[in-house]
Amino acid sequence: MFSKLANIPRPGVSRSFLKNLAKNSSLKPFNVPVAKYSTTSVKSATSDNHNGSQESKSSTFGYASVGTVFLAVGTYIGTKLNFDPDSPDRSTTPVDALTSPQYANDDEFKKGLAEIVAIVGAENTNLDKTVLDAHSDTFYSTHHPPKPHLNHPSAVIYPAGTEQVSAILKVAHKYRIPVVANSGLTSLEGQNMHTRGPNSISLSFAHLNQILEFHPEDLDVVVQAGVGWQDLDEFLKGREDGKHLLFGPDPGMGATIAGMVSTSASGTNAFKYGTMKENVVNLTVVLADGTIVKTKQRPRKSSAGYDTTRLFIGAEGTLGIITEVTVKLHVKPVHELVSIATFPTIKDAAATAQEIISRSGLQPNAIEILDDTMMSFVNESADAAGKKFIEKPTLFFKLGGPTKSSIDEQIKVIKKIASSNSLIKFENSHNEEENAILWSARRQGLWSTFQYGSKILEDKNDVQIWTTDIAIPISNLSQVIAETNDDLNNSGYYKRFSVMGHIGDGNCHFLILYNSKDYRKTQKVIDRMVERALKYEGTSTGEHGVGVGKRRYLNLELGKSTVDLMRQIKLSLDPRRILNPDKIFIIDPNDDLDQLLEAGHIAEVNKHDCCH
Numbered sequence: 001m002f003s004k005l006a007n008i009p010r011p012g013v014s015r016s017f018l019k020n021l022a023k024n025s026s027l028k029p030f031n032v033p034v035a036k037y038s039t040t041s042v043k044s045a046t047s048d049n050h051n052g053s054q055e056s057k058s059s060t061f062g063y064a065s066v067g068t069v070f071l072a073v074g075t076y077i078g079t080k081l082n083f084d085p086d087s088p089d090r091s092t093t094p095v096d097a098l099t100s101p102q103y104a105n106d107d108e109f110k111k112g113l114a115e116i117v118a119i120v121g122a123e124n125t126n127l128d129k130t131v132l133d134a135h136s137d138t139f140y141s142t143h144h145p146p147k148p149h150l151n152h153p154s155a156v157i158y159p160a161g162t163e164q165v166s167a168i169l170k171v172a173h174k175y176r177i178p179v180v181a182n183s184g185l186t187s188l189e190g191q192n193m194h195t196r197g198p199n200s201i202s203l204s205f206a207h208l209n210q211i212l213e214f215h216p217e218d219l220d221v222v223v224q225a226g227v228g229w230q231d232l233d234e235f236l237k238g239r240e241d242g243k244h245l246l247f248g249p250d251p252g253m254g255a256t257i258a259g260m261v262s263t264s265a266s267g268t269n270a271f272k273y274g275t276m277k278e279n280v281v282n283l284t285v286v287l288a289d290g291t292i293v294k295t296k297q298r299p300r301k302s303s304a305g306y307d308t309t310r311l312f313i314g315a316e317g318t319l320g321i322i323t324e325v326t327v328k329l330h331v332k333p334v335h336e337l338v339s340i341a342t343f344p345t346i347k348d349a350a351a352t353a354q355e356i357i358s359r360s361g362l363q364p365n366a367i368e369i370l371d372d373t374m375m376s377f378v379n380e381s382a383d384a385a386g387k388k389f390i391e392k393p394t395l396f397f398k399l400g401g402p403t404k405s406s407i408d409e410q411i412k413v414i415k416k417i418a419s420s421n422s423l424i425k426f427e428n429s430h431n432e433e434e435n436a437i438l439w440s441a442r443r444q445g446l447w448s449t450f451q452y453g454s455k456i457l458e459d460k461n462d463v464q465i466w467t468t469d470i471a472i473p474i475s476n477l478s479q480v481i482a483e484t485n486d487d488l489n490n491s492g493y494y495k496r497f498s499v500m501g502h503i504g505d506g507n508c509h510f511l512i513l514y515n516s517k518d519y520r521k522t523q524k525v526i527d528r529m530v531e532r533a534l535k536y537e538g539t540s541t542g543e544h545g546v547g548v549g550k551r552r553y554l555n556l557e558l559g560k561s562t563v564d565l566m567r568q569i570k571l572s573l574d575p576r577r578i579l580n581p582d583k584i585f586i587i588d589p590n591d592d593l594d595q596l597l598e599a600g601h602i603a604e605v606n607k608h609d610c611c612h
Contacts, residue, residue: 333400
């Protein structure tokens with residue numbers, strides 16, 4: 001197809017070419033002279049447009065020749081070019097159009113690994129089994145390798161910078177060695193899982209932990225991939241020119257900047273400061289063949305071509321490996337306090353949040369929701385700091401402003417709205433210490449649930465938590481939570497699940513306690529939850545990414561053609577399919593990973609054995 005398109009006339013074509021094209025396309029050219037048309041003559045005519053005779057001559061033959069070209073070319077394309085939807089030249093790639101990827105055999109892998117070790121040095125290569133296992137799985141994830149003895153890398157490689165990553169990927173590309181990049185190892189949907197056998201490598205960014213440039217006057221900072229968001233906050237607090245600044249996104253503890261970019265993470269601050277999509281200025285990315293790309297320059301605003309920065313946000317290392325990130329910073333509020341409001345039902349709490357968001361004109365720094373079960377888990381927690389909360393659905397607010405009186409005004413508005421929705425109790429902090437105590441209830445959610453599970457599950461040595469999230473338009477959030485709660489209670493999970501979420505942007509988390517033997521049963525509940533979210537115009541994943549855990553829902557949510565488009569982009573940038581294989585969508589027509597996970601093979605893996 002493209003060879004035929006190459007013959008379409010461009011500026012500078014001859015009179016004979018145009019006549020032949022018109023003749024072959026069954027069109028007759030206009031009965032006017034066809035002059036030679038070059039970029040030079042156009043430029044000359046434009047620059048000399050004060051010359052009336054020149055302008056007249058140009059327009060006489062210019063319009064006619066352009067009209068001939070467009071009509072002829074249109075007919076030629078319509079009659080001569082074949083746009084067969086089954087052609088390899090199509091714009092999208094269905095999975096059944098692929099053949100299975102071919103990866104390195106044992107000999108090829110040994111050769112490739114030797115070349116990679118020569119690049120980074122033996123001291124930056126780890127072959128220890130414990131380390132290999134730790135880099136093929138994460139404690140936090142529900143989804144673990146279906147065959148732990150097979151699905152781990154044969155080496156963990158620690159590059160020193162972008163140039164070394166480029167050199168490593170050139171070798172991996174040559175030998176078709178699968179590469180999974182990681183840093184914080186905190187993913188929740190199996191993004192770190194190695195699915196292509198032991199002839200693969202894990203690329204650890206533990207050594208890429210430097211803050212490279214700090215521009216306080218521009219409110220941005222350039223960091224290497226392995227810098228943690230908490231490390232960045234500590235860096236800012238320790239500088240006179242940075243202590244008034246903050247980095248907005250605040251996901252789970254231990255998450256690193258590149259990992260947050262790769263999953264499009266966010267956290268409790270997303271309502272005010274946005275997700276990673278809104279906080280990345282540019283990226284340095286190494287493509288599958290070792291090509292180094294910087295996606296844009298450093299201004300906040302640019303319309304220079306495609307937004308390649310966004311292309312890699314949420315791509316989970318499947319399109320390229322991020323080595324450096326420029327992120328936005330924000331000015332801290334001068335004053336900030338925490339308020340909590342308790343309600344009899346989730347519906348009352350959600351109605352309050354919805355009115356604050358959509359009608360009040362306020363923009364709190366954060367709005368979080370915890371259900372009654374989660375509040376009871378927090379009270380049971382060893383980390384409760386002596387504070388006992390009412391065990392009812394509760395909203396948590398971070399309120400900021402230039403003065404204390406400006407925060408007092410916000411509190412008045414919030415209390416008035418909450419009172420109209422059956423408010424039980426409203427409580428404020430008065431200093432930073434009280435801020436930390438009140439907000440810690442929100443931060444303790446995961447660990448509080450885990451501790452409670454160790455008390456009430458049948459097998460206390462096999463406490464599993466299915467941590468999953470969805471996002472829904474805020475107007476539908478309370479309905480989805482209520483229906484999902486009913487489903488869980490009716491399915492035997494009464495007092496074995498909790499709900500918390502970033503209600504400010506409709507992002508809701510369900511934490512479900514179960515033993516491994518109940519994996520399939522729990523998966524079915526999650527399936528129904530996702531279907532419910534989609535029915536109410538939501539998404540299967542608000543901030544945890546897709547990985548292997550949510551890819552089963554992508555066709556249902558986005559449509560087959562959209563997923564096929566993603567697959568086409570993947571193949572364009574990574575034709576050998578070596579970068580984090582099998583994540584987000586299927587890249588192999590013979591893929592059976594979903595079936596292995598669904599069949600419960602994963603339940604044979606105990607998190608305590610494989611994920612320390």
